[in-house]
Amino acid sequence: EVQLVESGGGLVQPGRSLRLSCAASGFTFDDYAMHWVRQAPGKGLEWVSGISWNSGSIGYADSVKGRFTISRDNAKNSLYLQMNSLRAEDTALYYCAKDTVTILCDAFDIWGQGTMVTVSS
Amino acid sequence: DIVMTQTPLSLSVTPGQPASISCKSSQSLLHSDGKTYLYWYLQKPGQPPQLLIYEVSNRFSGVPDRFSGSGSGTDFTLKISRVEAEDVGVYYCMQSIQLPPTFGPGTKVDIK
Numbered sequence: 236e237v238q239l240v241e242s243g244g245g246l247v248q249p250g251r252s253l254r255l256s257c258a259a260s261g262f263t264f265d266d267y268a269m270h271w272v273r274q275a276p277g278k279g280l281e282w283v284s285g286i287s288w289n290s291g292s293i294g295y296a297d298s299v300k301g302r303f304t305i306s307r308d309n310a311k312n313s314l315y316l317q318m319n320s321l322r323a324e325d326t327a328l329y330y331c332a333k334d335t336v337t338i339l340c341d342a343f344d345i346w347g348q349g350t351m352v353t354v355s356s
Numbered sequence: 357d358i359v360m361t362q363t364p365l366s367l368s369v370t371p372g373q374p375a376s377i378s379c380k381s382s383q384s385l386l387h388s389d390g391k392t393y394l395y396w397y398l399q400k401p402g403q404p405p406q407l408l409i410y411e412v413s414n415r416f417s418g419v420p421d422r423f424s425g426s427g428s429g430t431d432f433t434l435k436i437s438r439v440e441a442e443d444v445g446v447y448y449c450m451q452s453i454q455l456p457p458t459f460g461p462g463t464k465v466d467i468k
Contacts, residue, residue: 272405280397280405280448280459294455330404340452342395344416346404 237261244350257331268334379449
């Protein structure tokens with residue numbers, strides 16, 4: 236079964252850091268680009284960051300550039316998002332999503348259930 | 357960034373009746389490779405989004421044929437020929453012709 240499982244979310248104070256993980260299974264992980272997409276409570280979808288199959292191409296939303304770092308470990312079938320200098324506006328459900336291509340970016344055909352990040356003092 | 361707009365933002369439909377959602381992009385989504393990078397997703401209540409339509413008009417695996425997509429350039433439409441109760445949720449269009457990929461605001465569909 237093709238599956239993405241996110242972890243690492245939680246309650247964090249403004250200015251602190253958090254690292255999200257996404258464990259992939261059921262497909263050849265290093266054949267595809269991967270992404271993080273977030274959804275603030277009651278709001279729509281916002282792409283956060285994406286990474287190509289070999290980490291050679293990476294992109295960030297302007298809202299997180301310089302604060303968030305995406306990475307992947309193909310040997311561990313895992314995707315990560317290091318989030319630094321967190322702000323209240325980063326509060327959201329963070330989804331891991333698989334692309335349909337190796338590079339950035341096409342369709343997101345598989346999504347995880349998400350991990351909630353709450354930034355509050 | 358490419359701005360995606362959708363109309364209507366909400367839709368209440370009688371089961372068995374058709375429904376249509378419009379999506380417009382601020383720039384053409386037709387790439388020089390011949391593909392049009394427009395996608396439709398459905399987010400059912402309490403679930404992650406699921407891919408419905410890719411490249412304007414191609415149904416993703418397992419998507420019922422009552423869903424269809426059409427359009428070109430900057431104007432696109434998602435149609436549901438006969439709405440069923442399981443179709444409730446928020447529908448998003450998305451472009452990925454250029455980074456960042458951007459989503460429309462979503463159209464909430466419910467059943468009358």
